[in-house]
Amino acid sequence: MLVIRPLQETDLEDLYAMAQKAGKGLTTLPADRDLLRHKISLARDTFSQKCAPEAGLYLFALEDTKNGKAVGISGIQARVGLDEVFYNYRLSIAVNASKELGVHVRTPTLHLSNDMTDTSEICSLLLADEYHGGGNGLLLSRCRFLYLDEFRKHFSEKVFAEMRGVSDEQGRSPLWDALGSKFFDMEFSEADRLSGLGNKAFIAELMPKYPIYLPMLPDSARAVIGRVHSNTAPALRMLQAEGFNFNGLVDIFDGGPVVEAFVHTIRTVRDSINRYAKVTGKNVNLDVPASERVMVSNRSFRDFRVATVPATCVGVDTVSLPPEVAEALHVEPGDSVRLAPLKDRAKTTTAAG
Amino acid sequence: MWLVRPAIPDDVHQILEIAGTAGSEAARLSSTLPRQRDALAERIAYAQASLAVKAGAADRPQRFLFVLENTATGKIHGTAGIDARAGNGQPFYNYRRDALIHASHELGISSRVEVLYPSHGLTDRTLLCSFSITPELRNTEAFELLSRARILFIASHRHWFTKQIVVEIQGVQLADGSVPFWDSLGRHFFNMDFDTADQYSGLLSKTFIAELMPPNPVYVTLLSEAAQAALGQPHELTVPNLELLQREGFQAGCYLDIFDGGPVLEARTDALHTLVTSQVKALHGATEEGGDDYLIAAGEGAGFRCALTQATGTLKGTLKVPVKTWDLLGKTAGDEVRVAPC
Numbered sequence: 053m054l055v056i057r058p059l060q061e062t063d064l065e066d067l068y069a070m071a072q073k074a075g076k077g078l079t080t081l082p083a084d085r086d087l088l089r090h091k092i093s094l095a096r097d098t099f100s101q102k103c104a105p106e107a108g109l110y111l112f113a114l115e116d117t118k119n120g121k122a123v124g125i126s127g128i129q130a131r132v133g134l135d136e137v138f139y140n141y142r143l144s145i146a147v148n149a150s151k152e153l154g155v156h157v158r159t160p161t162l163h164l165s166n167d168m169t170d171t172s173e174i175c176s177l178l179l180a181d182e183y184h185g186g187g188n189g190l191l192l193s194r195c196r197f198l199y200l201d202e203f204r205k206h207f208s209e210k211v212f213a214e215m216r217g218v219s220d221e222q223g224r225s226p227l228w229d230a231l232g233s234k235f236f237d238m239e240f241s242e243a244d245r246l247s248g249l250g251n252k253a254f255i256a257e258l259m260p261k262y263p264i265y266l267p268m269l270p271d272s273a274r275a276v277i278g279r280v281h282s283n284t285a286p287a288l289r290m291l292q293a294e295g296f297n298f299n300g301l302v303d304i305f306d307g308g309p310v311v312e313a314f315v316h317t318i319r320t321v322r323d324s325i326n327r328y329a330k331v332t333g334k335n336v337n338l339d340v341p342a343s344e345r346v347m348v349s350n351r352s353f354r355d356f357r358v359a360t361v362p363a364t365c366v367g368v369d370t371v372s373l374p375p376e377v378a379e380a381l382h383v384e385p386g387d388s389v390r391l392a393p394l395k396d397r398a399k400t401t402t403a404a405g
Numbered sequence: 406m407w408l409v410r411p412a413i414p415d416d417v418h419q420i421l422e423i424a425g426t427a428g429s430e431a432a433r434l435s436s437t438l439p440r441q442r443d444a445l446a447e448r449i450a451y452a453q454a455s456l457a458v459k460a461g462a463a464d465r466p467q468r469f470l471f472v473l474e475n476t477a478t479g480k481i482h483g484t485a486g487i488d489a490r491a492g493n494g495q496p497f498y499n500y501r502r503d504a505l506i507h508a509s510h511e512l513g514i515s516s517r518v519e520v521l522y523p524s525h526g527l528t529d530r531t532l533l534c535s536f537s538i539t540p541e542l543r544n545t546e547a548f549e550l551l552s553r554a555r556i557l558f559i560a561s562h563r564h565w566f567t568k569q570i571v572v573e574i575q576g577v578q579l580a581d582g583s584v585p586f587w588d589s590l591g592r593h594f595f596n597m598d599f600d601t602a603d604q605y606s607g608l609l610s611k612t613f614i615a616e617l618m619p620p621n622p623v624y625v626t627l628l629s630e631a632a633q634a635a636l637g638q639p640h641e642l643t644v645p646n647l648e649l650l651q652r653e654g655f656q657a658g659c660y661l662d663i664f665d666g667g668p669v670l671e672a673r674t675d676a677l678h679t680l681v682t683s684q685v686k687a688l689h690g691a692t693e694e695g696g697d698d699y700l701i702a703a704g705e706g707a708g709f710r711c712a713l714t715q716a717t718g719t720l721k722g723t724l725k726v727p728v729k730t731w732d733l734l735g736k737t738a739g740d741e742v743r744v745a746p747c
Contacts (some may be wrong), residue, residue, distance in 0.1 A: 148594050150616040153605065157596045157617070234626040235507060235518060251512065258507040258514060262622045267593035269627065 053118070053338065054188060055380040056195040056349075056358035058099045059092055059111040059125060066122040067092070067113075070180050080176045081125070082248035095127075099354050105206035106130050110199065111176065112356065114183070114192050117380055123183045124192045127176035128200065130207055133169030136253035140165050140301040140310060141264070143278060160266040162277075164259070167301060168310065172200070172207040173214070177287065187342025187360070187394050193290060195358040197320040198349045198390055202356075210314050212299065213291055216284040217308025218276035227307035230273030235259055243305055259304055277307040284308070294319045320347075324392035329383045332372035336365060343395040348373065350381045351390050357381045360394055406477070407547045408733050409554035409711040411456055412449045412470040412484070417442060419481040420472065423537060438470075438484060438535040440604065455489070456706040458565075466490035467565055469558070470535060471709075473542075473551040476733060482542055483551045486535030487558065489565050490528075497528040498614050499660040499669055500623070502636065519625035523618060527660060531559070531674060533572040536646065544645050546713055549747070550700060552649055554711035556679040557702035557743055561709070563674075570674045571660075572650060575643045576667025577635035586666030589632035594619050602664055618663060637661055637668045653678045683745035688736055691717060691725035698747035701726065703734040710734045716744065 059067075064085065071083040081088070091111060098108030107130060114124030132138040141162035149156040174196050179189050200207050219225040219240060225232075228240035236243065236258045243255055266274050278298060280288050288311065295317050301310040315321060338361065345360040348371060359380050365372045371391060373383065383389060412420070421442060439445050448470060455467035466489055473483035491497040500521040508515040533555055542548050559566050578584045584599040595602050595617045605613060625633055637657060639647045647670075654677050655670035662669065674680070679700070688703075696717035704710050714730040724744060731737060 146619075148617045148619070150613045153597075153613050153617075155596050155613075155617060157594055159594060159619070161621075231627075234624070235516065236514070237516070246512075254509045254511045257509050258512075258516065260518070260624055262520070262624070264627070265593065265619055265621075265623070268590070268623075 053116075053359060053376060053380060054123070054183075054191065055115050055117055056112050056191065056356070057115055058354070058356060059095045059113045059122070061089075061092055061096065063113050063122040063125075064089055064092060067125060070123075070125070070178050073181065074178055080127075080248060081178055082245060084249065087249060098130075099356075101354070105203070107134055108206070110196075112192075112195060112199075114179070114188065116183075117376075124179040124188065125176055126178075126192045126196055127174070128196050128207070128211075129173040129175055131170050132173050133166060133171075136250070137256065138166055138169050139253070139256040139259070139304050140168060141304050141307075142167065143300050143302055146263075146265075160274075162264040162266065162302070164261055164263075164304070165301065168212055170208060171312075172211045174200075174211055175213065187345060189286075190290065190342060190394050191347060191358065191360060193287070194294070194320045194392070194394065195347060195349065195356075197294065197315075197318045198324060198347065198358060198392060199356055200315050200318075201321040201324065202349070202351055202390065203353055204315055207315065209316075210312055211318075212310050212312035213296065214303055214310050215288055215291075215308045216281045217303050217306030218279050218281055219306060225306040226270075226272040226276050228305050230269045231264065232259060232305055240305065247305070256304060273307075278302050278309045280308055320392045324390050326388055326390055327366065327371040328369055329378060329381075329385055329387045329389050330367075330370040330372050331375055331378045331385045332365075333375075334372070336362065336372070336374045338362065338374065338377070345394045346371075346391045347394050348377070348381060349390045349392075350383050351388060352382070355382055357383075363393070366391060406475075406729070406733060407482075407550055407713060408474045408476050409471050409485070409551055410474060411707055411709060412452055412472045414446060414449055414453075416472050416481055417446050417449060420445060420484055423481070423483070423539060438486070438537065452486075453707065456709075458706075466493045468493060469555075471551070471554060471558070473538065473547060482547065483538035484535055485537075485551050485555055486533070487555050487566075488532040488534055490567070491530050491532035491571060492525075492528040495612075496525045496615065497530075497532075498618065498663045499524045499527055500663055500666075501526060502625075502659045502661055521623040521625060521661065523620060523622070523663075524660065527571050527669065527671075529567065530671075531566040531570040533570065533650075543642075546698075546747070548645065549649060550711065550713050552646065553653070553679045553700055553745070554702065556653065556677050557683060557700060557711055557745060558709055559674065559677075560680045560683050561702060561705065561743055566674055568674055570655075570672050570677070572655060572670045573662050574647050574650075574667045574670060575640040576662055576665030577638050578640055578665065584665045585629060585631035585635045587664055589629040590623060591618075591664055599664065606664065614663070632666065636666045639667060640665075643667075679745045683743050685741055685743050686718070686722060686724040688731065688734075688738055688740045688742050689719065689723040689725045690731075690738055691727050694727065696725065699724075699744045700747060701730065701734065701742050701744045703736045703740065703742040708735065713747070 094109040095111035110128040113122040142165040223241035225240040296311040296313040349358040452470040469487045501524040587599040655672040657668040660669035696715045702711040717725045
């Protein structure tokens, strides 16, 4: 069984192995033990409330209970731009017009912005290859929306995600080559790596501050602005299904889009319901398709846990949990739990009657 | 003989011919001179009105236009202008080439980033403009006369002009007529080819520039390589002109033409070589040929004339000048003339 739980120190090696396999492109989780260790300790401090909840980094692990290994990770940064400066480009249109000459020209322009400052970001999603499929990615991503909703006061009203932009097999980004590299003599992969090590703001300091007129960039670069890497397309579709939309901001390095949503409009949040936990002695077949399962969260701030059970377990006031699920969730009979569909809407509500 | 005098309405046809016959490449009329008859006639009328201004009473910025005439044939071979106030009461547009250092202490990196800033900094400075000459006269004494006559005019009417003086040098244009700087920058915003924009800037109010020109600074590194190479570079045909102006004391500063990226030269008016070396003398007759070569100018306003002559100075501060030159200048013995050595 797979269960979401807070990331912990013992996950370091699993995390490192995953980050190593993921290679380039996962900016926020570089394969660097010291950095990962640091992130884990930030997450531990966050869950144990050693730091202000608004300043926290909430990292969750997807654990395979049969061997205790972490096979996935996802996170929420409660606020970006607190310590460092958080940069994006805003894609906007400038119109130059002359009535005298009958000229009316629209010029798409990139403006450097810090607009996402103080906003909560969902980030750091990574799932081990052998666990892809079966709704594991959905669980890893969507469990965060349950957490966001549960502890809304610690997060901003709006949350966003930066989507990985277009780069080729060699890790070359057309936008970086046409723009960033002109100001900063460095390969995209190296700039990206430095970003992951926490140097993004430093690099941003070297980037152009004045607006960039897109007609001055080559077509190859213009074509990737606001576009996602093909590997990221499924993640984008998943977020779009949750109600996330492109907000006009793009990554300053690779042009990948920023998508955002208000927490209260996120589909998982809207479709979630509370039930009391009931531990059932009956045999429950947990191995049902993702579309027939619901997420069950234990609603705990410090020990947030989410697992999935078949939608048929959901009753009018209660949800029947097999003992091993209740145990994995650290839930006692009678505890309030929160449910949300793992994949399609309506499953919980129909089952609940 | 060659004579420089203020343009008059009858010159319109001949000035237009310089543009027509010589071809756009050879003697492309300066962008500040319109190529349309009506507009050119208006420009000449404006120049004549400017000449008629009495001491400091101009109600609009003065603009002057001179022509180079072959007195033997009456034919006009070139034009040269002065705008007393660049922009003529409107903003005068340039790019100012400047640099920013993008530095990161943490990464130990510091790099120089060149930026073109839109600028009106040269507005209201006196501007030499509208210079054109038929190709066969390039690099001749007539060429020098036409260009430097303006400085003698300024010397004789100093109060009309400002302390600083500028001149725009035509930038790089390729054989196929394309302008790399324009194609890399202006064209995206003006949505027209260089020649069209260039003509508009001579013909229309400059409002269209304000309306269409990108208001933000432009990073040089994002320009095409050809455009970067053209920054501050003169069109090869303007090199003699450039060199002549440099001898006058003009120097390229940080300003560039907004259309073609050509250099803008700057000088202090009172330090211009021709002005500094010019002297006012009383005209005297010379019976025999000979003496040193001088630029000689006389007359005020519409009566201004400038020619090349041989002359000999005398100990009494007078200048012995052949009588045929007197006629050109419309002056007679004892009249004041201004001369500068060639």
